[in-house]
Amino acid sequence: MATAIAEPTGRAVIEEAHPQSFLRKYLFSTDHKVIAAQFLFYTLFFLMIGGLLAVLMRQQIAWPTEPLTLGGILPETMVAKATDGAYMLPEFYNALVTMHGSVMVFLAIMPMLVGVWANFLIPLQLGAHDMAFPRLNMLSFWTMVPAGILTLASFFVVGGAAGAGWTLYAPLSARPDLTGVEMGQILWLIALVFVGLSSILGSVNYITTVINMRAPGMTWFRMPLTVWALFITAILGLLAMPVLSAAGIMLIFDQTIGTSFFIPSNAAGDALSGQPLLWQHLFWFFGHPEVYILILPAMGFTSEILAVGSRKPVFGYKAMVWALISIAFLGFIVWGHHMFQSGMNPALGLAFTVSTLFIAVPSAIKTFNWMGTMWRGNLQLHSAMLFAVGFVAMFAIGGLSGVFMASTPVDIYIHDTYFIVAHIHYVLFGGSLFALFGAIYFWFPKMFGRMMNETLGKIHFWLTLVLFNVVFFPMHGVGMAGMMRRIYDWTGYQHLEGIGATNQIITIAAVGLFASGFLFAFNFFWSIWKGEKAPDNPWGASTLEWSVPSPPKHGNWSEIPVVYHGPHEYSHPDVTDKDWLGQNERPDVVTPAAGSH
Amino acid sequence: MDWSLPPNFSTHGDVIDQLFWIILGLTGLAFVLVEGGIIWFLVRYRGTPSRRAHYTHGSNRLEVVWTVIPAVIIVVLGGYSAMVWDDIKNENKFPEDALEFTVIGKQFEWNVVYPGVDEVLGTSDDFEVRNQFHFPAGENVIVNLRSEDVIHSFFIPELRVKQDAVPGMDNIRIWFDSREPGQFEIACAELCGLGHYRMEASVTAHARADFDAWQASQVAENGGE
Amino acid sequence: MAHAAAVNRPPERGLDVYTQKVGMWVFLCSEVMFFAGLIGSYIVLRFGALENTWPEPAEVLAVNITAFNTFLLICSSVTMVKAFAAAQAHDDQGIKKWLLATTLIGAGFLGVQVYEYNELINHHFTPSNCVVVRNGVEETCSILYGSTFYTMTGFHGFHVLLGVICLGWATIRAYRGHWSGGNSRGIEILGLYWHFVDLVWIILFTIVYLI
C-alpha cells in the first residue's frame, strides 16, 4: 500500500528524514501545519490590532465631545491637542472606521478561517501528506506579510491611513483632495492586492488538494463538513478575489496615473465621466461572496464541533452540503442588495430582493440541522462546544436581522444605520469569531500537542457571550433610532438625542470584550508551553486528524489511511467499546452509505 | 434610552413601519424558537457518562418541512416588500401634482434649489438656499438629488426617506411627503469625508401659508433676481 | 491493507488528471474572473459613455499592426502545441526547436506591443488623455478609452511577459535535456497557460480593436 502513494507525497516523507535548519522549519517551511501556525499568529496579532482600533472608535462614539483618554500619546495626525486634552480628529476617526473593518475582514477573520484552518485541516482530514503545492502554500503566507506591513505603515504616513470606509466607495476613495488621505489609501489598496494574491494562491492549493489528494475511500460525501465548507469557500475566493484585485488595481490607477474609471467629472454632461456605481458593482460582486467566505468555514467548524460535542452524527449531512453549495451559488447573484439606496435602477432592486431573501432558506436549513444535531445528544459542554453552540445562537440573530435589510422598503430606513452594524457583527463576530474560538479550543491540541486550559476557556466563553451581546444587541436599538454609520459625533442631530447612555454602555462593554481577548491570549500562549500534554484524540472524535499523534509529524502519515465511513460517526449502536467510530477503522461495521439518511 | 423608530410623518413611512414590525414579529418568533430550543436542548441533553446519544443521520421529512416553511414565508414577505418598494420608488408611480425641488449635496452642505413662486424648476425665479429645506406639509414633494463631489446619502429619519446622491448621475428622483408640519433634519448617511458627521441641514415642513410667506421673504432678500 | 477487500466501494483518490494540471485549470478559472472584471468594466464604461465621446477604434489605434500581432500570438499557440507533441513523442530536437520558436514569437508580440504603446503615447493617447483627429481637427475623446485600453492590454501584456519568462526558462531546460524521455507535464501546463493568454488576447482584440 505504501508504495502506491502518489509522487508529491513521497517528497514530504523524504524531507522528514533530513534535519532542517530553523529557517526551513519555522520561517520558510512548506509544511502545511507550520504554515497554518504562522497564519494563526499573524491573524491573532491583527485581531488584536482590529480590536484596538474598535475600542478607540467606540470611545469617540460614547463621549464625542470629550478629549480622548491617553490621547496625548498619539501623534498630531490622529489627535488635536487642545489645552484640556487631546481630541480625536475626524480624519483619524474615518481611518479607524475604515481600517477596523479592513483589518478585521482581510487580515484577521478571512486568513484565520482559511489561511489557518484550510491549511491545517484539509490535508489532515483528507488523509494527505501535505498540500498539493507546498511551496505555493508558503508563498501564500509570505504574500500576506507585506500586506500586513503596508497596512500598519499606512497609519504613520502623511495624511494618515485610508479613510473612505472598508467598502472604499469611489470617488471618495479615488481622489486624495476629497479626504486628505494620499499614501494611506494607496498603501491599503496595494495591501489589498497582496491579500488577493495570497488568497488566490491559497484557493488554488485547497481546491486542487480536495479534488486530487483525498485518501482512498474518502469519497465526496465522506468528507468532513469542515472540508466541504473550506472547499466551497476556496471556490468563492478563487472566483471573487480576482474581481476585487482588478477593481483595486483600477482604483490605484485612478489615484496615481490619472485614469478616471470611478471618478465622474464635475461638470454635467462632460464626456470624461467615470462611473462611481461601477465601483460598487465590482466591489459587491466580490463583497457578497466575501461575506460567505467569512461565514461558510465557521459553519463547517460548528457542524464538526457540534457533532463531536453532542456525540451524534451531523443531522442531515447531505442537506448541510447542499445548503453550503446553494449559499455559495446564491452569493454570486445577490450583490445588489448592498446597493438598494445607491441610485441603482429600482427595478433591479426587485430582483435582488428575491434572490437575497432566498438565502434565508439554506441558512434556516443549517440552523435547524445544528439544532437537530444537538437534539437527543449527550452534550459535552467543553469550551469548544460552548463556542459552537454560541455560534448557532448568535448566527441565528444575525441571520434574522438580515431579513430586515432584505426587505427593500425597510432597508430604506435602516440602510447605513447602526442596525446594519449590529447585523454584520452578529454574523462576523457572533458567527465567524465564535466559531473560530471554538475551532482554536478544539484543534489546539492537534496543532501544538497540548491542551488549553478548560476553566479559563469557559470563563472566556461566558465573558465573550455576555459582553458581546451587551455591545452589539443595543446597536439594533440605536439603529432603529436612526443613528447613521461612521459618524464621528452624533450629538448635533435632534433624532439622536436619546442614545447617549446606550452608546456609553456599549463602549464600556466593548472595552471589556477587548480585555477578555487577553484572557484568551494568555490561555493560548501559556498552553503552548505549559499546557497539559494532549493525547492523540482528546475529544473522542472520528475524523482522520485524530488518528495521528498530536502534533502530527512532518508528512502526517507514514502510511496513507483508508477510509471506510462517513465523517461523523458517533454513538453507533454496533460499536460498544466507545461512542465514536474513526473514519479509517472497523470496516466490518456498516454505516449509512455516503452520509444518507 | 431611545430604542424605537422616531415618530413618522410621511405617508409611505406608515407602510415601512408596518413592514418593520411584521418582520420583527416573524423574526422574533423564530428567535424565541431557536434560542429557546437551544437552551432547552442544553439543559435536557446535558451529557452524563451513563447515557448514550440517539444515533440518527437525520430525517428527510424534517428537512423538507424546514425548507418549505421558511421558503413560503420568504416568498410572501418578498412579494409584499416588492409591491411596497415599487409604490415608493417606481418613478412612473410618482404623484403628478408634486412640488419639485433640487437638492445638491457637496462636501459638506446640502444646497436646495427652490422652484420659486411659479413652482417650476429651471425658470428664472428659482433660488438656492444653503442647508435649509422648506416645503409645504400635506403636499407631495419630489426631490431631484445630485452630488457635486462624492456620494452622499439624503436621509430624513422622520420621513423614512433615504437615497444616495451620486456624482455624475444627474437627478436621482425621490418622492415623499410630510402629512403634518414639523421640524426635521437632513443627515448624510454615506461616509463622505472628514466632515461627514456635520453634513446636516434643517428641514421644515410648513403649513402652506407659512411656506408661501417664507418663500416670499427669501425672494425679497435675494433682491428679486 | 489486508482488509481492503471489505471496503464496500472502491478507493477514490480524485480525478484521473495529475495534480499540477488540475492546479493550473483552477488557477485559470481565477484568471478568467480577473479579466472578466476588467472586460466587464470596459463594457459598462463604454456603453455608459455619452454619444460620440467614445472613439471608433480605428480612429486611435493602428489596427493593422495589431492584427499582425494577433496572428503572431496565434502562431505561437501552434508552435506550443508542436512543442508538447514533440515532448510526448520523445523528440528532443523538436522540443528545443518549438519551445525556442514559441519564446521568440512571444517576445516578438511584446516587442510589437511596446512599439504600439510608444506610437500611441507619441500621439497623445495615454491612460489619462485621448485625442482624435476628425476632419483635420483635433478633438478630445473620453479618457476612459485610454484608461481601459491600457489597463486591459497592459495586464494581458504582463501575462505574456510572465509566459515568455517561463518559456525562456523551459527552453533553457530543454537544451539541458530536462524534457527528454516523455517528461511532458511541465510543457503541457505551460501550454495551458499560454493558450489561455492567447484566448484572452483574441477576445481583447475583438472587443477593443474591432468592435
Place this chain on the structure above:
Amino acid sequence: MRFDYRSRVAAALLTGVLYAACGGSDGGDADAGNGESGGEAAAEVAAIDPSTVGTISGTINFSGDAPAMEAIDMSAEPDCAAGFGDEGPMMQSVVVNGGGLANVFVYLSAGVMDAPAPYGAATLDQTNCRYAPHVMGVQAGQTIEITNSDNLLHNINATPTENRGFNISQPRAGITSRQSFAVAEVMVPLRCDVHGWMEAFVGVVDHPYFGVSGDGGMFTISNVPAGTYTMTAWHEQYGTMGMEVTVTAGETTMADFDHTGLQMAGHLVGEPLVIHHGSDEVVFNRAQQ
C-alpha cells in the same frame, strides 16, 4: 437667478460684482499686519544693515464703482452669525474703503537675487466662520499656524497646483495645526468644505519681500535690498498687474497700483478665473486633480 452650481467657486468669487451694496465695512479687520509678518520676521533673524535696504510702500487705488459684496447666509451657524453686526457677514472678495482696495497680495516677482531663510510662523485664524486674514503671504517652507477660534468643525482644504496639498480638520476651538508649502506658488487657495463661503488665499514666494494691502489699500514691503525689481500685485477678482520698482538704500520707494475694476471683463460666471503672472498661468477652479 439660477446658479450653475458646477462652478460654484468661480461664481462665489465673481457674484460679488453683480450686486450693489456697501462694501468694505467688515473687510480688512485682521488683514493688514499678518501679511507682512514674513518680512518682519526675516528682519529679526538676520541683522540687516540699514544702509543696504530700503522700503517699498504704496496704495492700491481703486477707481470706478466698487461692487457691493454679497451677504453670506450664516443662518445654519448661529454662533458664527452672532459675531457680526446688523448687516451680517459679507463676502470679502472685493473690499474697497476710501478708494483703496484691500486684500491685494503684492510681491517682488523678479529681480530678487537671494533671500534669507524663512523665520517664524505666519498665522491664519478661523473666526466667526471666516478666515483671518483673507489673503496672506508666506515664504516657501515657512510654517503656517492655522488656528480654529470657532467651537465647531472647520476643515482646511488646500488645493495648490505646484505644492503638496492637504485637507485637515479642526473639530473644535483651540486647535492649531502647522503646515507649510515647499515651493513658490501664487496663489494657493484654501477652503472650508463645511462652510462653502470660507475661502482664503496664500501667496507663497521664495523670499520675504511681499505684503498684503490692508483696509484702505495700503501696503508696505520693508528691508528690501537695494536694486531694481518687478513688483506684481495680485487680486482674486482683478488678476495681476506688474510694474518696475527701484529700491534705494535707506529710502522708501512709493509705488501705487491703479485698478479700474475693468480688468474683470472676460471673467464670466461659470468660467474659471485665469490669472497671469509672468509667463505662468494659474487657473482657479475645482479641477479634479
